[in-house]
Amino acid sequence: MARNTHVPADTSAPPITAILARFVAGHRSRGWSDAVDREAHRTFYNWLGCAIGAARHEAAEAALDAVQMLQPAPQATVLGRNEKVDMASAALINGITSHTFDFDDTHLKTIIHPAGPVASAVLALGEQRGASGRIVLDALVLGIDVACRIGNTMYPDHYDRGWHITGSTGTLGAAAGCARLLGLDERKTAMALGIAASQPVGLREQFGTMTKPFHPGGAARAGLLSALLASRGFTASERALEAPRGFVQVVSDKRAWHEVTDELGERFEISFNTYKPFACGIVIHPSIDACVRLRGQGVTASQVERIELRVHPLVLELTGKKTPKDGLQGKFSVYHGCAVGLLYGRAGEEEFSDAVVNDPQVFALRDKVQATVDPAIDEASVAVTAVLTDGRRVEMRVDHAIGSMQNPLSDAQLQAKFYALVAPVLGQARADEITAACRALDSVEDIRSLTALCAG
Amino acid sequence: MARNTHVPADTSAPPITAILARFVAGHRSRGWSDAVDREAHRTFYNWLGCAIGAARHEAAEAALDAVQMLQPAPQATVLGRNEKVDMASAALINGITSHTFDFDDTHLKTIIHPAGPVASAVLALGEQRGASGRIVLDALVLGIDVACRIGNTMYPDHYDRGWHITGSTGTLGAAAGCARLLGLDERKTAMALGIAASQPVGLREQFGTMTKPFHPGGAARAGLLSALLASRGFTASERALEAPRGFVQVVSDKRAWHEVTDELGERFEISFNTYKPFACGIVIHPSIDACVRLRGQGVTASQVERIELRVHPLVLELTGKKTPKDGLQGKFSVYHGCAVGLLYGRAGEEEFSDAVVNDPQVFALRDKVQATVDPAIDEASVAVTAVLTDGRRVEMRVDHAIGSMQNPLSDAQLQAKFYALVAPVLGQARADEITAACRALDSVEDIRSLTALCAG
Numbered sequence: 001m002a003r004n005t006h007v008p009a010d011t012s013a014p015p016i017t018a019i020l021a022r023f024v025a026g027h028r029s030r031g032w033s034d035a036v037d038r039e040a041h042r043t044f045y046n047w048l049g050c051a052i053g054a055a056r057h058e059a060a061e062a063a064l065d066a067v068q069m070l071q072p073a074p075q076a077t078v079l080g081r082n083e084k085v086d087m088a089s090a091a092l093i094n095g096i097t098s099h100t101f102d103f104d105d106t107h108l109k110t111i112i113h114p115a116g117p118v119a120s121a122v123l124a125l126g127e128q129r130g131a132s133g134r135i136v137l138d139a140l141v142l143g144i145d146v147a148c149r150i151g152n153t154m155y156p157d158h159y160d161r162g163w164h165i166t167g168s169t170g171t172l173g174a175a176a177g178c179a180r181l182l183g184l185d186e187r188k189t190a191m192a193l194g195i196a197a198s199q200p201v202g203l204r205e206q207f208g209t210m211t212k213p214f215h216p217g218g219a220a221r222a223g224l225l226s227a228l229l230a231s232r233g234f235t236a237s238e239r240a241l242e243a244p245r246g247f248v249q250v251v252s253d254k255r256a257w258h259e260v261t262d263e264l265g266e267r268f269e270i271s272f273n274t275y276k277p278f279a280c281g282i283v284i285h286p287s288i289d290a291c292v293r294l295r296g297q298g299v300t301a302s303q304v305e306r307i308e309l310r311v312h313p314l315v316l317e318l319t320g321k322k323t324p325k326d327g328l329q330g331k332f333s334v335y336h337g338c339a340v341g342l343l344y345g346r347a348g349e350e351e352f353s354d355a356v357v358n359d360p361q362v363f364a365l366r367d368k369v370q371a372t373v374d375p376a377i378d379e380a381s382v383a384v385t386a387v388l389t390d391g392r393r394v395e396m397r398v399d400h401a402i403g404s405m406q407n408p409l410s411d412a413q414l415q416a417k418f419y420a421l422v423a424p425v426l427g428q429a430r431a432d433e434i435t436a437a438c439r440a441l442d443s444v445e446d447i448r449s450l451t452a453l454c455a456g
Numbered sequence: 457m458a459r460n461t462h463v464p465a466d467t468s469a470p471p472i473t474a475i476l477a478r479f480v481a482g483h484r485s486r487g488w489s490d491a492v493d494r495e496a497h498r499t500f501y502n503w504l505g506c507a508i509g510a511a512r513h514e515a516a517e518a519a520l521d522a523v524q525m526l527q528p529a530p531q532a533t534v535l536g537r538n539e540k541v542d543m544a545s546a547a548l549i550n551g552i553t554s555h556t557f558d559f560d561d562t563h564l565k566t567i568i569h570p571a572g573p574v575a576s577a578v579l580a581l582g583e584q585r586g587a588s589g590r591i592v593l594d595a596l597v598l599g600i601d602v603a604c605r606i607g608n609t610m611y612p613d614h615y616d617r618g619w620h621i622t623g624s625t626g627t628l629g630a631a632a633g634c635a636r637l638l639g640l641d642e643r644k645t646a647m648a649l650g651i652a653a654s655q656p657v658g659l660r661e662q663f664g665t666m667t668k669p670f671h672p673g674g675a676a677r678a679g680l681l682s683a684l685l686a687s688r689g690f691t692a693s694e695r696a697l698e699a700p701r702g703f704v705q706v707v708s709d710k711r712a713w714h715e716v717t718d719e720l721g722e723r724f725e726i727s728f729n730t731y732k733p734f735a736c737g738i739v740i741h742p743s744i745d746a747c748v749r750l751r752g753q754g755v756t757a758s759q760v761e762r763i764e765l766r767v768h769p770l771v772l773e774l775t776g777k778k779t780p781k782d783g784l785q786g787k788f789s790v791y792h793g794c795a796v797g798l799l800y801g802r803a804g805e806e807e808f809s810d811a812v813v814n815d816p817q818v819f820a821l822r823d824k825v826q827a828t829v830d831p832a833i834d835e836a837s838v839a840v841t842a843v844l845t846d847g848r849r850v851e852m853r854v855d856h857a858i859g860s861m862q863n864p865l866s867d868a869q870l871q872a873k874f875y876a877l878v879a880p881v882l883g884q885a886r887a888d889e890i891t892a893a894c895r896a897l898d899s900v901e902d903i904r905s906l907t908a909l910c911a912g
Contacts, residue, residue, distance in 0.1 A: 024636050190477035
């Protein structure tokens, strides 16, 4: 990317992932000299002695105490399913699923998706401990504040360098939230942050694979474990975040420390969180929103001769796929987004299913969408003209798409989104119950009354 | 460090770790506006819907399948103890203990300690599966090859930048070893490497805390989990290691790709592994070795008027502590190292205990050691003169200390080191049995016959 301040990207690197995979999977057993095999025996023997020798060290005691907090296994709910697993695994899986549809939330200043790592960790831990809803909420607010403030400190350099900032700062947010939920004191909280600092999760190269949603899940898991370790006396550097060889300086050349301290405890980053109205990349949200609004004004697919979009250049660069073949490709097609927006008035996960992408009606309307680049149009905006078969032209300009800071989802819209996601999995009645419990989360005595509703 | 090619280190950063810890631990419950609390409710509710909505996605199925491989809990041995835990936790703890004494092994070209992450992962997984000794050895050799070759590709830039290279490359080595042990095919092995690439573990700022040995443990755990996920169909980028926003380019400006491919399958990096003879930083090994050799020539503490060292400047910079107060400080004192070397002929973990550091005899001899810097002396060398009370001067020059590539530990010396570590924990008889099993590791049918011996 243009903003990368480091040595230029090397786009001609040999395929070392594939080369090493072939080697590891295919090299024959003991396919080396006796000398190499002797060294393997010595390496193993030496390692074994070191591990046994330190078996009673205080670090071993603390670590074992912490991992034993993960047992017995069925501690926490896998949301929407009937399996229970240990709380660290629950944090992992709930972090994965919450980000799987690219439909979660966005702290726009850093494009961190903050709930994935933080809520996944604090809910799993809260369930294991029977925490109150209030305690879970406090942990959520504070954990998100830590993740996003560290993100503010490093963005955009850290992101440009290739880190998936949701996971790399999410470990810290999850650790902070879990430390809070455990009631750790200042010193142990600092240790939790320190242990977490050594475990950033997430590379942008993974976008388009399951490892992208793994990032918030892995961060939740690592942060939770960091807090458990700290609670049992495990130690880390007291300057793990800010030291020259600490987290921020190692992973970013931008180090705007004041972002951590400015108005700390007065301004909360969760105030700047936004919720995605559409299950796709944010650059096509204005276009979809415009088509949904056209539909609201009575424009129907059958009336449409063509739809003309004027968009920011990035829209076609990232989502210019004219003829998507499946649901995933549909998420990278502004044409598809406009078609479902006008036809259905929404663009949730269902509208990006294979079936909808290949629906003849959707296909036909998609074909009528034309997009031209206009550098005068802001990234958050779009100008749409519906040209109707009777010759009328209906204009729709969107300056701030639904779901932006300026035009947030209303509670009713957020609820509609929730139902579209939850009812197909748990049914309408359960969606009602969960919604009621979430509204009253502040006064829920034991969070397990909520997680029980979320089990499949 | 002088070699850091990035923006200069900022040594005046505010103590943000402590500031955030105080905030998270101390901020009052619901200490924010109603608007903030409303956003917390919305953030939680939105996150919950996303997670439930994707509960049956293939990513969720794969991840849940993988973490369920960790259950039921007591799958693998914590070495030297009677507890059994799930295999991922065993990998973590055995990785921690093997590095706790700073006494393990070193791939000198990269200063990676390769067995910690790789052996800890493959032994825990091998135990759960009842793998043969041969399979474990193959996984160890190949896993170490992957970690050290990636290390060669990036060293020294990656290390100078502040990464603890043992953990950051160790995740890949552990994933490779576990993929091999599971018998994954090329594609799934590439996925395991890809998932692991998103989880580097380790910052140098943590040196001196428990989080330093956490790094190989955390890497072992992350690598093992990556292989389990890949085995269940979880996906990652096929170019996770080499892409512009892949692992190597994100964490290093040095990208010597040929280090991965040169003589792959012909030259094995485990051949260049070395074993620490002394339980302390490698810069004082030549001095200790010289004093052990003086002792071998009959020089005794009671004869000594003084001991004069001529050392490389780094020795006093890193280990110049003249009057250590406890065992940990003793590891940073070349004076203490020389004293125990001459008195006991060794410098294992016991010689760095608080008791030995404060022993009057050790104290007295330590006081007689004098060190001067000589830039003409190599880092791996020392020139020592024992000036005796009768006026004699006994010279001892060490060009390559014991434990170096040029002067490796013999099998007998390695065994003596092993016994000094293991006998105090498991007894002499068990140390005999484990030693015999390790010698015959190649023909062990089920590795559980070995791990059973290693339980406390």
